[in-house]
Amino acid sequence: MGRATRLPRHVTERFVTRGFVGRRGAPGSSESGTASRVPPGQYLTTDFPVLSAGPTPRTSLDTWSFTIDGLVREPVRWDWQQFLALPARDFVVDISCVTKWTKLDMRWRGVSVDTLLEGVELEPNAAFVIAWSDGGYTTNLPIADVLNGQAFVAYEYDGKPLTPEHGGPARLVVPGRYFWKSAKWVRGMRVTATDEPGFWESLGYHNRGDQWLEERYSGD
Amino acid sequence: MEETGEMREQADTMSVDDTVLDGNAVAGALAAAFGSDVTACPGRCAHCGTVSVVGELRAYLHSPGAVLRCPACAGVVLRVVETTEATYVDARGAAYLRFDRR
Amino acid sequence: MASPIAWQIATVSAIRDETASVRTFSLKVPAWRGHRAGQHVDLRLTAEDGYSVERSYSIASEPERTGAIDLTVERLPDGEASAFLHDVVVVGDRLEIRGPIGGYFVWDVSVGGPLLLVAGGSGVVPLMAMVRHRTRSGSTVLARLLLSSRHVEEIIYREELEGLAARADGLAVVHTLTRSQPAGWTGYTRRLDERMLAEVLEPIGIAARTFICGPTALVETAANGLVRLGLPADRIRTERFGPTGT
Numbered sequence A: 001m002g003r004a005t006r007l008p009r010h011v012t013e014r015f016v017t018r019g020f021v022g023r024r025g026a027p028g029s030s031e032s033g034t035a036s037r038v039p040p041g042q043y044l045t046t047d048f049p050v051l052s053a054g055p056t057p058r059t060s061l062d063t064w065s066f067t068i069d070g071l072v073r074e075p076v077r078w079d080w081q082q083f084l085a086l087p088a089r090d091f092v093v094d095i096s097c098v099t100k101w102t103k104l105d106m107r108w109r110g111v112s113v114d115t116l117l118e119g120v121e122l123e124p125n126a127a128f129v130i131a132w133s134d135g136g137y138t139t140n141l142p143i144a145d146v147l148n149g150q151a152f153v154a155y156e157y158d159g160k161p162l163t164p165e166h167g168g169p170a171r172l173v174v175p176g177r178y179f180w181k182s183a184k185w186v187r188g189m190r191v192t193a194t195d196e197p198g199f200w201e202s203l204g205y206h207n208r209g210d211q212w213l214e215e216r217y218s219g220d
Numbered sequence B: 001m002e003e004t005g006e007m008r009e010q011a012d013t014m015s016v017d018d019t020v021l022d023g024n025a026v027a028g029a030l031a032a033a034f035g036s037d038v039t040a041c042p043g044r045c046a047h048c049g050t051v052s053v054v055g056e057l058r059a060y061l062h063s064p065g066a067v068l069r070c071p072a073c074a075g076v077v078l079r080v081v082e083t084t085e086a087t088y089v090d091a092r093g094a095a096y097l098r099f100d101r102r
Numbered sequence C: 001m002a003s004p005i006a007w008q009i010a011t012v013s014a015i016r017d018e019t020a021s022v023r024t025f026s027l028k029v030p031a032w033r034g035h036r037a038g039q040h041v042d043l044r045l046t047a048e049d050g051y052s053v054e055r056s057y058s059i060a061s062e063p064e065r066t067g068a069i070d071l072t073v074e075r076l077p078d079g080e081a082s083a084f085l086h087d088v089v090v091v092g093d094r095l096e097i098r099g100p101i102g103g104y105f106v107w108d109v110s111v112g113g114p115l116l117l118v119a120g121g122s123g124v125v126p127l128m129a130m131v132r133h134r135t136r137s138g139s140t141v142l143a144r145l146l147l148s149s150r151h152v153e154e155i156i157y158r159e160e161l162e163g164l165a166a167r168a169d170g171l172a173v174v175h176t177l178t179r180s181q182p183a184g185w186t187g188y189t190r191r192l193d194e195r196m197l198a199e200v201l202e203p204i205g206i207a208a209r210t211f212i213c214g215p216t217a218l219v220e221t222a223a224n225g226l227v228r229l230g231l232p233a234d235r236i237r238t239e240r241f242g243p244t245g246t
Helices: A080-085 A113-117 B005-015 B023-034 C080-087 C121-136 C158-166 C194-201 C216-228
Strands: A065-070 A076-079 A089-096 A101-112 A128-133 A138-142 A152-157 A171-173 A186-192 B042-045 B051-053 B058-060 B066-069 B076-082 B087-090 B094-097 C008-019 C022-028 C040-046 C052-058 C069-074 C094-101 C115-120 C143-149 C171-177 C209-215 C236-241
Touching: A065 A113, A076 A080, A080 A152, A089 A171, A101 A113, A113 A152, B023 B058, B023 B066, B023 B076, B023 B087, B023 C040, B023 C052, B023 C094, B023 C236, B042 B076, C022 C080, C040 C069, C040 C080, C052 C069, C052 C080, C052 C121, C069 C080, C069 C121, C115 C121, C115 C194, C115 C216, C121 C143, C121 C158, C121 C171, C121 C209, C121 C236, C143 C194, C158 C171, C194 C216, C209 C216, C216 C236
Parallel strands: A065 A186, C115 C143, C115 C209, C143 C171, C209 C236
Antiparallel strands: A065 A076, A089 A101, A101 A152, A128 A138, A128 A186, A152 A171, B042 B051, B042 B094, B058 B066, B066 B076, B076 B087, C008 C022, C008 C094, C022 C069, C040 C052, C040 C094
């Protein structure tokens, strides 16, 4: 399995390969002012790698919908046209993947999760959202982590409709968390009282995934 | 007249995803976890019942880990994550894995 | 004795260029327990700050060859590991490997034939281990290798394959060049398809044990085509590589 990893600071017993540096961007330079924008252990990239846990879903816009249900007074559902009619805005954010790459100033357009949650009334014991996608992927977040501009559902990237390979028609984007929390092909959020570790959170990855605290693996 | 290489190339790249590999691509991680080779093990898909050897499962090397899917129904059969400390294997998608005793 | 599952340090004992972008690295591995044709090793490259990458490379050498194993590596334009191997590694360097790995995509003469080997680009590497093993063991099992490459100068092991086919011991090698062909070329001139497979298969028949290795698109085309030609699916084994020149 080809992948890039970095040892935690306390683990140093590893054979070092003479002359190997790897093809990575700088950790960020103080001249360009980017160093402070690159989380610990990350490297800058200008690519936008496409990696996936399964075949690319091809949901037609005629059948697409976004649903919020679970611990809400009344579930809400938007079809594609209704979703596009919601107040939308441009987001320019930095993204970090747990495999080390960080991409600065990614331009998205979509609907803030705040706007989506305005459409529902949360039950008193609502505490978490489980975002779910076509193809079966899930990821979990505390409600507090998706409010106040911290998360949005994007349908455009770089001025163009989001391609299926990058998660289109729409994907969740949570810039403050490693990119596995930004669920591609998102179709809804289920509100719960208890946390439910999602696809990768249940298999060794950190439940919260804050890249500034380097929360990569469970136990970090 | 033969089709040009370019014409066929476009058709091929649009129909099949070259980034999808197979269980052989995860063989080392699985061998380290199980203690012996797993690619020759037949496994029964818990979703559709199809039996495939692990080497034939379709491998999606998603950044956080590897997802091995049934070639018949695309259901998840195995998931593998290698962290710095451990290897995690989720085999719930396999009704069984068969290790033949030679 | 080192376990095949544990990482161990191998030493590069020789480097040989196969084509302009393909190079073979001979590795001496302490306490190497032998391998089967078709198996691979995992290679791990680690920088001083702990950053590491892992890749799998098929073993090109036959099990009969003791003393060192050969890894034939194509330098990919965006390849982090392959670029390092080609551009930096010299004889005497030490590399961390794990293996041999694999129990499915393997062949020994004891399994028998006839043998149909289908490869695209660097997918030929594990099949070459099978071909070399067949020769070294003196087997005359009927075998055909169909190898897809883009240009004649990119054909890996071309001279060696010519020599092995010239022994007329039951092995035939058939090439297809998909992008350009030299003057006087008598091989195929298009991407692999069912008609080509049928022609290559004809002398060996549908009892063939088949191994297909290369980019996913080629592997799927070949496997599906062979099944349609009547080969039982359970006698076809496949190994999908990442991008390589076909």
